[in-house]
Amino acid sequence: MVFGFGGKKPSPVKAAPPVGAGTSSGTQAPLYGLMQDFPLTVDKILEHARVNHGFREIVTRTVEGPIIRQTYAEIYDRAKQCSSALLEDGMKMGDRIATLAWNTGRHMETWYGAMCIGGVLHTVNPRLFPEQIAWIINHAEDTHLFFDTTFLPIVEAIHSKCPTVRRYVLLTDEAHMPKETSIPNLVAYETYIAGKSRDVVWGDFDERTACGLCYTSGTTGDPKGVLYSHRSNVLHALMALQKDGLALGAGDVVLPVVPMFHANAWGITFCGPLTGASIIMPGAKMDGASIFELLDTEKVTFSAAVPTVWLMLLQHLEANSLSLPHLGRVVIGGSAVPERILRAFEENYQVEVVHAWGMTEMSPMGSLGSMTPEIVAKGRDEVVRYKLKQGRPPFGVQMKIVDDNGADVARDGKTSGHLVVRGWAVANGYFKGVGGNILDKDGFFDTGDVANICPLGFMQITDRAKDVIKSGGEWISSIDIENIAVGHPAVANAAAIGLAHPKWDERPLLIIELKPGENASREEILTFLDGKIAKWWMPDDVAFVEKIPLGATGKINKLQLRDTFKGYILPTIQAAG
Ligand code: AMP
Numbered sequence: 001m002v003f004g005f006g007g008k009k010p011s012p013v014k015a016a017p018p019v020g021a022g023t024s025s026g027t028q029a030p031l032y033g034l035m036q037d038f039p040l041t042v043d044k045i046l047e048h049a050r051v052n053h054g055f056r057e058i059v060t061r062t063v064e065g066p067i068i069r070q071t072y073a074e075i076y077d078r079a080k081q082c083s084s085a086l087l088e089d090g091m092k093m094g095d096r097i098a099t100l101a102w103n104t105g106r107h108m109e110t111w112y113g114a115m116c117i118g119g120v121l122h123t124v125n126p127r128l129f130p131e132q133i134a135w136i137i138n139h140a141e142d143t144h145l146f147f148d149t150t151f152l153p154i155v156e157a158i159h160s161k162c163p164t165v166r167r168y169v170l171l172t173d174e175a176h177m178p179k180e181t182s183i184p185n186l187v188a189y190e191t192y193i194a195g196k197s198r199d200v201v202w203g204d205f206d207e208r209t210a211c212g213l214c215y216t217s218g219t220t221g222d223p224k225g226v227l228y229s230h231r232s233n234v235l236h237a238l239m240a241l242q243k244d245g246l247a248l249g250a251g252d253v254v255l256p257v258v259p260m261f262h263a264n265a266w267g268i269t270f271c272g273p274l275t276g277a278s279i280i281m282p283g284a285k286m287d288g289a290s291i292f293e294l295l296d297t298e299k300v301t302f303s304a305a306v307p308t309v310w311l312m313l314l315q316h317l318e319a320n321s322l323s324l325p326h327l328g329r330v331v332i333g334g335s336a337v338p339e340r341i342l343r344a345f346e347e348n349y350q351v352e353v354v355h356a357w358g359m360t361e362m363s364p365m366g367s368l369g370s371m372t373p374e375i376v377a378k379g380r381d382e383v384v385r386y387k388l389k390q391g392r393p394p395f396g397v398q399m400k401i402v403d404d405n406g407a408d409v410a411r412d413g414k415t416s417g418h419l420v421v422r423g424w425a426v427a428n429g430y431f432k433g434v435g436g437n438i439l440d441k442d443g444f445f446d447t448g449d450v451a452n453i454c455p456l457g458f459m460q461i462t463d464r465a466k467d468v469i470k471s472g473g474e475w476i477s478s479i480d481i482e483n484i485a486v487g488h489p490a491v492a493n494a495a496a497i498g499l500a501h502p503k504w505d506e507r508p509l510l511i512i513e514l515k516p517g518e519n520a521s522r523e524e525i526l527t528f529l530d531g532k533i534a535k536w537w538m539p540d541d542v543a544f545v546e547k548i549p550l551g552a553t554g555k556i557n558k559l560q561l562r563d564t565f566k567g568y569i570l571p572t573i574q575a576a577g
Pocket residue numbers: 216218263332333334335336337355356357358359360361364390447448449461464470473475
């Protein structure tokens with residue numbers, strides 16, 4: 001028997017007195033309920049799947065190419081072997097185990113393999129610029145990095161800058177290992193776990209133990225780490241599964257297109273095994289044809305992705321006169337759902353759309369737009385109008401709108417303000433204390449979104465107070481682009497803003513104020529940025545202005561700029577059709 005941390009017999013968690021205890025009962029000691037009390041840790045989720053749904057499938061389009069089929073029982077066994085390998089490799093409780101990986105069965109094994117023995121599974125977003133990836137790995141002080149063959153060039157480029165990583169595991173077999181590499185301590189995943197013991201203790205530690213780490217750039221400044229706990233992940237899965245939420249069951253076949261490196265694939269890697277739903281892992285291919293093929297051949301009933309992915313699928317369906325006979329529901333979030341996508345799914349393909357809003361800091365579910373009888377009774381146009389809002393919070397999320405002074409505003413569907421949230425799966429602070437205290441005096445977290453809430457409880461995002469651009473569901477840091485642009489000798493000031501785009505939701509426009517007497521063309525500015533930021537961060541256009549407007553505190557007035565450039569047509573819009 002290989003022991004995990006904490007060892008022998010589960011010790012009952014001694015409940016700390018709840019906050020506010022005793023206030024209504026005077027000084028009298030509370031009478032505790034006589035119910036079983038053991039930690040809410042995520043190993044219980046996969047254990048449940050093994051015992052009750054062990055034969056149900058996890059199907060992966062592998063990065064190597066072929067589609068492979070595993071069961072929950074097999075994933076469980078191999079995750080245990082991964083745990084043993086990590087323990088033998090010196091992993092200590094709380095160590096950060098990073099992945100740079102697509103949605104695959106092996107990623108899921110690593111996920112549970114690390115989490116269930118007290119490791120912190122750190123999903124790194126491979127779409128970031130290599131320098132940012134190295135920065136995040138160093139900030140997290142990852143000890144291990146598991147990665148797909150797709151990302152070999154990235155890891156080759158950054159490993160020498162990541163001194164804390166002492167083991168690299170390539171998520172493949174010996175046959176697909178590179179002939180030559182500069183990466184030290186590199187091993188094939190299949191070799192790493194081969195022959196390792198399945199007799200390893202999982203769980204058996206405090207439910208508040210850290211479990212997952214995901215950095216977000218959705219705010220200003222450097223990326224910030226959101227550190228999920230076992231408790232928050234278990235509670236989030238239960239919350240997300242409510243009937244007005246994801247509502248999954250053992251009869252579902254779920255295709256999470258949303259990556260595991262985006263806030264736990266919106267919880268699906270926990271909700272799947274919790275309910276016994278089959279999971280279809282799309283691997284590296286997310287184009288319309290590849291997604292359609294999986295939806296069709298695997299008879300997928302439920303899927304989740306950002307609008308850009310759905311747009312690509314719809315274009316593929318329309319161009320090839322295809323149908324979606326098996327798909328019942330799609331959850332669309334990460335950016336607002338465009339009406340065209342909503343109507344196409346529901347009216348042309350009879351697929352129900354659930355519009356969801358959330359964020360990395362919320363694990364990520366914040367609200368979902370399932371309909372109520374009052375709205376349905378008013379007819380189709382009203383249903384569409386409400387479905388385009390961001391939805392209602394599930395039990396477990398408290399949400400309200402406050403004004404600049406923190407006072408509640410009316411829930412009238414008109415008055416917009418700061419959207420603030422509170423809940424068991426909402427961040428309390430960022431990893432290593434970055435950003436300081438992030439909660440207000442009542443424990444609410446400011447999402448950086450500007451929204452209203454209507455009398456029926458539907459929240460609608462109307463603007464964004466945070467200074468970032470969201471393109472295809474991924475963040476582009478306007479500040480990073482601006483900081484590089486002002487390094488150009490002819491540039492006095494620079495501002496990047498997001499403009500609406502039919503395919504990507506938003507694309508960056510770079511606005512430049514030149515120094516007096518200086519000159520620089522659009523091409524010169526773009527060439528200057530080239531190689532300093534990821535290709536997909538490149539502004540779609542550069543506009544020159546006399547003076548970039550500044551606010552009272554000397555900061556660029558982005559609101560005014562967004563208003564000035566409201567009607568601006570980016571050259572890429574026509575190309576997107
Ligand atoms: P992330 O942390 O990357 O998941 O990003 C969270 C942010 O994405 C939110 O604070 C919103 O600004 C934006 N977002 C997510 N879902 C939606 C949605 N359905 N509609 C509009 N914005 C959204």
